[in-house]
Amino acid sequence: MVFGRPALVASFVFHGLAQEPACLHGRDVCDHEAATLLQVWRDEPSQAEQPHLEKEACAPLVNQGTRFTIQVDVGSPAQTFSVVADTGSDSLIVPSCVCQTKGHCNPEGRCYKAEANSSSFSVYVTGRPPHEVQGVLSFGSGSIDVIVAKDRVNISNVTTVMEDGMFLMVDQALRFNTSDFEGILGLGPPLPKAAGKAFITEQHEHFAAVPKGVSTINTKGKTPACPSFLAQAGISRFSICFNEESGGVLRFGGAAHLNALPSIGQYHWAVGLVGVSVGEGHAAQKLQICSSSSMQVGDVAPCGIIPDSGSTLLLGPEEQVLQLLDTICDGWDRCSQGLEPPSSKALQVKALLADCDSWMDSGDGLAELPPIHFHLGGDSATGENVLTLEAVDYIFKRGAEGCQTAFGPVSLSLRRGGGGWVVGVGV
Numbered sequence: 001m002v003f004g005r006p007a008l009v010a011s012f013v014f015h016g017l018a019q020e021p022a023c024l025h026g027r028d029v030c031d032h033e034a035a036t037l038l039q040v041w042r043d044e045p046s047q048a049e050q051p052h053l054e055k056e057a058c059a060p061l062v063n064q065g066t067r068f069t070i071q072v073d074v075g076s077p078a079q080t081f082s083v084v085a086d087t088g089s090d091s092l093i094v095p096s097c098v099c100q101t102k103g104h105c106n107p108e109g110r111c112y113k114a115e116a117n118s119s120s121f122s123v124y125v126t127g128r129p130p131h132e133v134q135g136v137l138s139f140g141s142g143s144i145d146v147i148v149a150k151d152r153v154n155i156s157n158v159t160t161v162m163e164d165g166m167f168l169m170v171d172q173a174l175r176f177n178t179s180d181f182e183g184i185l186g187l188g189p190p191l192p193k194a195a196g197k198a199f200i201t202e203q204h205e206h207f208a209a210v211p212k213g214v215s216t217i218n219t220k221g222k223t224p225a226c227p228s229f230l231a232q233a234g235i236s237r238f239s240i241c242f243n244e245e246s247g248g249v250l251r252f253g254g255a256a257h258l259n260a261l262p263s264i265g266q267y268h269w270a271v272g273l274v275g276v277s278v279g280e281g282h283a284a285q286k287l288q289i290c291s292s293s294s295m296q297v298g299d300v301a302p303c304g305i306i307p308d309s310g311s312t313l314l315l316g317p318e319e320q321v322l323q324l325l326d327t328i329c330d331g332w333d334r335c336s337q338g339l340e341p342p343s344s345k346a347l348q349v350k351a352l353l354a355d356c357d358s359w360m361d362s363g364d365g366l367a368e369l370p371p372i373h374f375h376l377g378g379d380s381a382t383g384e385n386v387l388t389l390e391a392v393d394y395i396f397k398r399g400a401e402g403c404q405t406a407f408g409p410v411s412l413s414l415r416r417g418g419g420g421w422v423v424g425v426g427v
Contacts (some may be wrong), residue, residue, distance in 0.1 A: 086310030272301025
């Protein structure tokens with residue numbers, strides 16, 4: 001499955017469809033039936049903006065269970081970090097030692113030592129007091145406080161100086177175990193030139209001041225744009241593939257897919273969603289969501305799906321998620337036959353999953369639950385592509401708390417595709 005938009009084209013291949021050689025150590029680590037592949041590219045650059053990358057390059061991804069990480073070298077001499085490969089954002093973020101000093105980052109973890117260890121480091125100022133040059137980056141799992149800096153960055157022998165800025169994490173309020181969190185490599189699409197950097201939401205006086213003796217870059221009072229590593233390194237195409245039981249690969253360059261589904265997102269990679277169904281074969285029940293009748297003027301698809309390699313969740317508009325859970329109950333005998341009106345079907349699904357230890361090892365286990373099918377298409381897409389998730393893909397175990405679905409509510413509106421879903425491609 002392939003998607004893109006004018007000047008931004010991408011391909012997306014889910015479980016069971018990835019046949020992408022890894023070009024690492026002569027072996028195809030992603031040529032595997034359980035692999036997931038995401039490929040993204042822009043229009044071919046003009047002569048005036050030829051990319052720095054002249055040949056294909058690959059870097060291994062490490063499967064951390066809930067995320068895949070990649071090795072990034074920052075500074076001169078290089079300081080190495082294992083950062084999350086994230087198609088849902090577009091910034092390079094590494095932890096500053098300031099975060100450790102505040103007690104909000106792992107004191108035993110690696111942190112970026114700027115003025116002491118990197119001869120290529122400098123930090124941005126805007127003509128105001130140094131503590132006002134920071135920003136707050138918001139994510140689904142919390143927020144990160146940052147300093148905007150410049151330094152040399154290398155990923156698998158693809159090197160660039162981040163002249164237009166990268167982010168140093170000086171504080172964080174993330175809602176997950178951050179003991180091994182060392183930052184993010186954002187692989188999202190470049191923002192439209194007129195959009196600005198929307199995620200720099202506010203200024204805070206509590207941020208640490210720029211360390212003494214550190215050189216600065218004067219931006220004359222303006223917030224630096226901070227394009228992604230991809231943009232600053234001139235990378236026009238990349239692919240990611242993941243394996244369930246092992247690692248994966250991030251590849252720069254490589255051949256493009258020919259049959260591209262158009263991307264309908266402006267701030268995210270997104271593909272049109274033209275329907276959702278639950279169940280097997282001809283007996284599958286189609287939900288009354290994301291139908292062509294709900295499209296408005298200017299839409300190219302009724303809904304959209306955002307592939308997010310930094311997440312394992314499946315998020316959608318709340319009313320659509322509830323309808324999906326209701327339909328799962330209809331197709332699950334344990335749920336539909338044990339339902340006592342006026343009980344909510346969605347609540348019944350959640351209650352049964354919370355008590356999954358009592359029935360998981362009997363009968364068919366999770367295979368009792370029906371598969372879910374996301375029907376993809378839109379704009380110039382030809383035909384329909386179907387992303388199928390079995391129960392093992394959308395349900396996970398939470399220790400003593402039993403099981404739960406990966407589904408949750410989110411409020412997103414895509415520029416050309418109505419309501420938005422987020423699909424964690426690490427699922």
